[in-house]
Amino acid sequence: MRFEMLLGYILLMYGSFSAALGGYVGINIGTDLSDLPSPEQVVAILRSHQITHIRLFDADNHLLSALSDTGIEVMVSVTNEEVLRIGQSPAAAASWINRNIVAFVPSTNITSIAVGSEVLSVIPNVAPVLVSAMQNLHKALVSSNINNGVKISTPVSMDIIPKPFPPSTATFNATWNTTITELLTFLRRTNSFFMLNAYPYYGYVQSNGIFPIEYALFQPLSPVKQIVDPNTLFHYDSMFDAMVDAAYNSIAAFNGSVIPIVVTETGWPWAGGANERDATVDNAEKFNNNLIKRVMNDSGPPSQPTVPMNAYIYELFNEDKKPGPLSERSYGVYFSNGTSVYTFNLGTSGDATVNASGGFCVARKGADAGSLQDGLNWACGPGQANCSAIQSGQPCFMPDTLENHASFAYNDYYQRMRSVGATCDFSGTAVTTMVDPSYGSCIFTGSTNSSSGGLVPPAFGPEGPPGNISPRQLPKIWSLLLVTVGLLVL
Structure with missing residues (x-):
């Protein structure tokens, strides 16, 4: 009994330390490119650039196998094409969990599941079963006894917040009130987080000059360009902070509670067409490196200063096969051979x-x-x-x-x-x-x-090893744990 109490206390302490260790920056991995490296080569690139958190847009079994025993934290995704079937069938959800999660954990460090991608914006007809799909998947995790280690959520786009500024008055589009209510209830009940896709690039371009580009790139603002919420008098040093706060206020407008936000997509294109003059290498380099500095200071936006803003950069490789303007194919921070498009460092x-x-x-x-x-x-x-x-x-x-x-x-x-x-x-x-x-x-x-x-x-x-924990913090944590062990043994 004494051993079980000791172990439980150590795990409780470790969980407390882990929760307080601050933010991280991960990266999205898309596969819509003509010269996609092998799964082993992708993992080698991740390791060589010290990337410790990734998001996959599917649940590619070959890549999940290659990620085994690397310690890299993995967010896998249910594709939009799969959401309807899983939302209508608990059996389909259980099968998906067995194939793509149970078969790989704990060797592959899968920590979360993104159900679809911007479902409310891209396939609104599936919205009625979106939360049902999440519930069915969660029940399958519970049945497999891995629900505590794997969280479930769904990425939403900023476009479901019609007026994101000022953040204090932001609310979700009323069209989605029923779905949002179900979603927030599920996230709160399962102790999960809200997934948000937030792109200051689009916010800046669509503002037609209302906001200065320095505001979008995390650069210092002159006194005459300060961005202030007139209701709270909060100063916003970056559009990224304002977008996250707009989501926090939209959530609070429903239930008054704080559900942590993880930005599942953000980034800046390094090339664009003739009408995309702000999609440049210089701007992309500034945005992503400044984003990393912002997230790694472990503070949240003005309304939630103690809640770190974790974020995933879009994206690892340039997806040259994607349709649309040139900018859509130019978000990658690395070429497929692992070399950087510009000076960039995700290693922390x-x-x-x-x-x-x-x-x-x-x-x-x-x-x-x-x-x-x-x-x-x-x-x-x-x-x-x-x-x-x-x-x-x-x-x-x-x-x-x-x-x-x-x-x-x-x-x-x-x-x-x-x-x-x-x-x-x-x-x-x-x-x-x-x-x-x-x-x-x-x-x-x-x-x-x-x-x-x-x-x-x-x-x-x-x-030190990959993960959330800063190597500089490990000696302190283990020292405290050893002292605790000594005291309990005595």
């Missing part, structure tokens, strides 16, 4: 921790490209590292980036030669880490992993 763990006692030798994130190339050339030449695995068609070739190839070469040299005094430096472009950088079938020298899909952290020297 900072510089790598150097561990002089050994571990793995990897390229320092942000190292000068010329110096990295010199180091790679030396390691594979005079250093006599075995670089065959990073050749085209070999298991460590993808992602085809200088940092990834240098990490493999640096580590192979270091593992072979450190016993005779070799160091992990390479003119300041390398660091050591105790975290195994292996991924998929790419096994780094010195790794104990012998099969693909082992515990695979980011490739470029992170401070």
